[in-house]
Amino acid sequence: MSDRRNPGIDLDTSFFADIRINTPAVERRAATLPVRRSLKKDWQAAWLLNAVRCIDLTTLAGDDTPDRVARLCAKARQPIASDLLAAMGVEGLTTGAVCVYPTMVAAAKTALGNSGIPVASVATGFPAGLMPLDLRLAEIRYAIDQGADEIDIVITRAHVLRADWGALYDELRAMRAACGSARMKAILATGDLKSLENVARASHVAMQAGSDWIKTSTGKEGINATLPVSLVMCRAIRDYCARTGHRVGFKPAGGLRTAKDAISWQVLMREELGRDWLSPDLFRIGASSLLGDIERQISHHVTGRYAAGHRQAIA
Numbered sequence: 001m002s003d004r005r006n007p008g009i010d011l012d013t014s015f016f017a018d019i020r021i022n023t024p025a026v027e028r029r030a031a032t033l034p035v036r037r038s039l040k041k042d043w044q045a046a047w048l049l050n051a052v053r054c055i056d057l058t059t060l061a062g063d064d065t066p067d068r069v070a071r072l073c074a075k076a077r078q079p080i081a082s083d084l085l086a087a088m089g090v091e092g093l094t095t096g097a098v099c100v101y102p103t104m105v106a107a108a109k110t111a112l113g114n115s116g117i118p119v120a121s122v123a124t125g126f127p128a129g130l131m132p133l134d135l136r137l138a139e140i141r142y143a144i145d146q147g148a149d150e151i152d153i154v155i156t157r158a159h160v161l162r163a164d165w166g167a168l169y170d171e172l173r174a175m176r177a178a179c180g181s182a183r184m185k186a187i188l189a190t191g192d193l194k195s196l197e198n199v200a201r202a203s204h205v206a207m208q209a210g211s212d213w214i215k216t217s218t219g220k221e222g223i224n225a226t227l228p229v230s231l232v233m234c235r236a237i238r239d240y241c242a243r244t245g246h247r248v249g250f251k252p253a254g255g256l257r258t259a260k261d262a263i264s265w266q267v268l269m270r271e272e273l274g275r276d277w278l279s280p281d282l283f284r285i286g287a288s289s290l291l292g293d294i295e296r297q298i299s300h301h302v303t304g305r306y307a308a309g310h311r312q313a314i315a
């Protein structure tokens with residue numbers, strides 16, 4: 001993985017002051033993505049393998065335990081059965097990262113050992129973010145002390161809803177500073193932001209404040225990752241890159257469960273941002289329950305039939 005970072009820039013509201021989004025046009029464009037490509041079978045398998053290496057394999061449940069995290073990490077190290085990978089001539093495939101709560105970071109680090117798989121920790125009062133800023137920053141520092149390599153922060157939605165871009169920028173800047181060398185993903189919780197314009201504005205502020213990835217959702221909002229919202233965020237990434245030269249990654253998260261989802265979002269990345277955004281450096285899929293269907297489809301590709309349920313991934 002490269003050590004590329006987005007350094008951010010000073011807050012510049014001119015990037016989004018006049019933004020107007022034609023929602024029906026965005027929805028029409030997004031609707032073409034899942035059906036646009038009739039991918040040949042071999043290509044489909046390759047895209048699914050690529051999705052695996054971009055997954056932030058996630059468990060964020062109230063009943064998480066170190067044992068569950070250890071099982072998740074075993075899956076991250078060997079996400080697809082070795083006989084299926086051997087049949088496709090693939091070696092060394094892992095997920096992009098494992099994503100857990102701060103108190104589970106140490107268990108994940110131990111279980112991942114020297115695999116090189118990064119541990120991402122949510123922080124800053126995930127999922128609502130409604131805690132005093134100093135406590136949210138302390139949580140980032142705690143996660144990093146435990147060994148987190150990446151931090152998934154949540155923004156204060158009220159700053160967006162009140163159009164208080166200065167407050168949003170300052171909070172994100174402080175979080176970025178607390179992250180130090182750990183890379184920061186900014187969760188916008190788009191399902192709470194009320195409009196696509198707000199999604200675009202929040203995306204710009206998050207990038208200006210130095211986020212390394214912008215992420216759609218916590219997985220806990222009423223509406224999580226959708227293709228229209230993702231399209232708006234990808235266009236903001238493209239715009240920010242054109243104006244500043246800084247490349248920011250994208251992480252859809254929440255509700256992605258099927259191999260078809262994994263392909264649709266990759267088509268979006270390739271068509272809107274280009275091939276560079278198909279690597280784990282610039283693209284992650286946050287998911288707790290996607291791997292099972294991907295493995296099922298890969299198994300079908302290799303063997304011509306669907307595997308028995310007990311052979312499927314727990315995640």
Ligand SMILES: O=C[C@H](O)COP(=O)(O)O
Pocket residue numbers: 058060099217218219220253254255256286287288289290
């Ligand atoms: O960041 C990742 C999300 O929490 C995962 O959401 P999910 O459980 O709907 O896959």
